[in-house]
Amino acid sequence: MTSSPTVHQPTGRKRSRVSLLSGWLDRLPQPAAVALVVVIALGLWQLLVSFGGVSEIILPSPLSVGGQIIEVVKQLTTGGFLMGQLWITVQEIVLGFLLASSVGFLIGLWIGQTEFGRKAVMPLFVVVEASPKIAFVPVFIAWFGFGIASKFLMAAFMSIFPVIINTAAGMNAASAEEIRLFRSMRASSWEIFWKLKFPRALPFIFAGLKIGIVSAVTGAVAAEFIGGGVGFGEQVRVAASRIALDRVFALILVLSMLGLALFGLVTLAQKKFAFWDSKKTT
């Protein structure tokens, strides 16, 4: 919705070679840019394997991982076992993220909006967050059983903190003038929050959600690692315990692509809901 008129680049000195390269990179279309990065990453990876002095059972080569990816995708597309495991993990991630983002948002508000929250509630959450959360897996299993409940709660537990901290930080983003304007209109705290502070906090909140969604992926997987049982993370663990490293990496890549897709969804939501904050003319 915001217009972005063409602007001049700052000139003056001649453009350096670095900025020429960087300009060229910036103008690459996304698929080409991603392809470039992927090729470089794979190249580095292959170099590490070839010259890094690490055997394939510790760091597999891109090639053997590629073969395993084909294998994994084949197993996934033919449905059945692996697809079922993935589906379980997807549910854990999505439920965990939804829970973490909603509860984390509320706690973030509490911390960001009240002195009491800042002074007393925040330390509590810092203490909880600073503990190795996997130590709580048995407690979760004890209360919520072996099913996905304990796993998605763990995923939520592991992804809630970034949402809390960023929401709290965002509550400070509205300017003093804006708050004065709202107060002059006799806006209730609720309206100041909902119509001013919340929109102003969106860039913070979305940064928190982006960290959160990715943490939910690793949270669900970690819960499966420790809590045992089923799910895609468990498959990674089994592969790892077999030292089938190429398989481990292939499975991880599938999970990561899932994470990237979910991250993309959050980014899309940000574009939609914080449209007015999109890239400023530089």
Added chain:
Amino acid sequence: MTSSPTVHQPTGRKRSRVSLLSGWLDRLPQPAAVALVVVIALGLWQLLVSFGGVSEIILPSPLSVGGQIIEVVKQLTTGGFLMGQLWITVQEIVLGFLLASSVGFLIGLWIGQTEFGRKAVMPLFVVVEASPKIAFVPVFIAWFGFGIASKFLMAAFMSIFPVIINTAAGMNAASAEEIRLFRSMRASSWEIFWKLKFPRALPFIFAGLKIGIVSAVTGAVAAEFIGGGVGFGEQVRVAASRIALDRVFALILVLSMLGLALFGLVTLAQKKFAFWDSKKTT
């Protein structure tokens, strides 16, 4: 440095009971507020243990954990073994955090400042972050051995993402007018960054650092969990496998207090470096 003149509370309706309570809570001095929260948390915890049907080998009672805390503190203050383990972990955390915050800051800049970063580098980091990072522990150990190098690198690895995402988000925080002002002064990209975008990004960056420092604590501990060897996290694991849950919780609490202290340091730094962004008059 900013002046905060006294302001009226919005009136109109009579204050609700909720807001009276909340006002009272907000005016509590910090020690009292923290004490209140701690007492409530301990009370709930004791209730869960007493009536939640949870055995002591799953969730120990506050009382027995209290006993263990005294024990742990005693062992710590008399120096020797446990203190040595804690010191190892502290080093891992601090080194890991310093590495994560500096490298994460640079990568965040790259992502926040360039199209190429946003389109191609960011997805790479999302993919890496969405993978269960503990799966890389063997690789780290293969390269860096069982000493603290592999552990603090793991801690850095686990805490870098929040710094990246928040730094990148913060790069968008300067207003269009401010950027125009700097361009009119023929500021170089470097100066626009250093004198404008960076200060404006500080609230974001500090939120990222706050998440990062806490993640570094859990990262170091997780690395010790998986990678074996020494350190405080390993002590937790030993206690856990002994099913000495009271000991586990006591050790975790010590770690958490350490996390809280480091978090407090970051908050202090924020107050100092982003003084102009401190609490706005509500």
Added chain:
Amino acid sequence: MDVDVKTSYRIADLTKSFDRAGVVALQDVTLDVPQGSIISLIGPSGCGKSTLLSIMGGLLSQSTGTVELFGADVEGPPREVGIMFQKGTLLPWRSVIENILLPIEIQSGKKAARTARPQAEALLTMVGLSGSEERFPDELSGGMAQRAAICRMLITEPQVLLLDEPFGALDELTREKMDLEIQRIAAAQGATVIVVTHSIPEAVLLSDTVYAMATHPGRISEVIDIDLPRPRELSIMEDPAFGRYTTRVRRALDRGHDTAA
């Protein structure tokens, strides 16, 4: 103290200091504003005009002294008051019309805001912004943004208007038109208007009373009653009496400028 129904604001011995900056922004300000009158505050930059308006609007508390509106102490933004600030401050995520309807939405909900849309459109037409309803603030010129902010303040038809340099970014013609509109609105609704301005002709054209302020410390230095018939037209500016008033106000201002400023 007896409540005088003819008085809107009654300010007595008001002092305001900003301790941190070590500034006495206002000293011993005493001021009665009859209901339905238009008064203006004029004075050198930094003499405390905005501070006084903020205190009257219940957004800032005085250090000492009393501020009453319709006989009641001002302890927060009073229901009857609409304020327009020196900085317009439109919300970037709302279109122009949504910005204007914001006070309605806040005070009476979204439905009421939808219902009030025709009034908002009429206001936009009045200030010369019809057709810009759906534009966003960053697409407006400085003066357009200021006019949108005026509409936002007028939409609730407040009984008391506090205006802080409302027309500073407008050209003279638009500004004079706006002055007449304010006069018309005040007369039609019996509203009281307190306006901060730097334009001497505007102060004389609009006001029943002009309060000239002086600085270091900020205070009221002179009170000039403007005895010109209402409704006033622009042609009144040709009137010799108008000229005499502007000269008086100008002299008062000169005296208010201390050597430091």
Added chain:
Amino acid sequence: MDVDVKTSYRIADLTKSFDRAGVVALQDVTLDVPQGSIISLIGPSGCGKSTLLSIMGGLLSQSTGTVELFGADVEGPPREVGIMFQKGTLLPWRSVIENILLPIEIQSGKKAARTARPQAEALLTMVGLSGSEERFPDELSGGMAQRAAICRMLITEPQVLLLDEPFGALDELTREKMDLEIQRIAAAQGATVIVVTHSIPEAVLLSDTVYAMATHPGRISEVIDIDLPRPRELSIMEDPAFGRYTTRVRRALDRGHDTAA
């Protein structure tokens, strides 16, 4: 085209449209600014004054047409130009004096900024802000912030000044004083000044040429040369010629106001 050393800006057939908003902000603007002259742009709100200034300042690119400064195409903020925007925009984390020294710091480093501190203090004294060096922007009144922004623009002693309603938030007296300062600075440094203003007397007092603009679409509607001797004093405003010029400018403005605005 031959380079005329006597010309600073040479603008030909400039058009600017904001496609997204569907607005033609400027159409067929042609304009030569002799070096060392002071010109002003005056016109109804939204007629494209700020847009034109932004283009001249190399901050926005025109849709069509050419903009040259000293014979070279403007393709970014030119070295010789200092701009003051309609919104002052001080950085909240810098004290007043640090804000003023910012352009020096950016162009010549921290050491140069320290060295230039006396000049900054002199400028602050000139605008009546001495003593506020160490205050922070949120402790300033609107007019004080505007004056600080003026100092920030003047500190680099630019050869060309682009000023967008620089004195809009100042009282008339301070404003007139500032006008004289600008004239003095321009004469002393041989600087070219292009100023957007809504004040007709200010335009006449300052300018060698007044460009009256009209809206829908934004364009230059009339060019009025002001043949008054320099240096001008405030007393010149009593001169009947001055009155005639203000009337001419006012008429031009009247004509520039289309029915919609």
Added chain:
Amino acid sequence: AEQAGAEGGGESGETPTLTVALPTTSCLVSIENYVAQENGFFEEEGVTINLEAVNGSAGVLQAIAAGQADFGGPGATPVLAALERGEDIQYFLNVRPGGSFYLVSDSDSGIESASDLEGRTIGVATADGNEVSFVDAIMSNEGFSTDEYEKLTVGEGGTAVAAFERGEIDAYAASADGYATIEHAGIDMTDLTTDSVDYMFGNGYAAPAAVIEDRPDALVAYSRAWIRAAELVADDPQAALEACAEYQPQELEDEDYALSILDLIKQNRTPVHEDEPFGHMAQEDWDAILADALEAEIVTDESLDVSEAFTNELLDQINE
């Protein structure tokens, strides 16, 4: 704690339902359970079993304490630790009497026996519990005190391999699957285990005393089915592998690897006390394990009564 399977348990006429918490999510390591389940042995013996897998003995004991599982397969030492903490949990079936740990070295290292390990570094998966006692027991039997060799915690799987590759360890205390895995990773292993650790049996099955008291028949039924399955695994390992197809197909992808694990597990099932019925536990073995646990400070109460930790009283019915 309430019992997970209680809904079907008490009422007559219905098959009792029990939930078992297995200490590993590996299907191969707990193959007997999956074979019994897939072949309907549990039902045939008159019990319905839910298999739940967690990661490690602590998880098993916690799941039992939480009532999420009725019984499970913890190690002996963790059971002693739980006992000390007031959980009245008892072993009723020792299914790995042959033990489940191996001390192995890289065959290329020239280390042929435990006696070659003087001054060397021995990797252990975790710094706690069983592996440590296991290593110390073997080494002290060779006449070495604990300061005559190093122990290094290196984790399992990949990190253990990395430790060998970096030359940080000369030997490693592995469980059956760990052994098979490292070998499968291409490092040729030499088994250095001596019979001095015969007393150290592997994970068996344990239940709260109340369950053993109230529902012995269900536990017996489970155990009988388990033993039938074990026989099937021994007779036709290839066929047994099928049972894992649904639970952990990944483990079957390399049949050699899978079969080598089954072979190692078969050794684990071989009784040390030959005249006793399968599942039997000897008081002296428990005493030795308790001594190790006290030595390692996993248990601190020297007066702990090991006879509380196990019961052989179901074995007659089970083996009848």
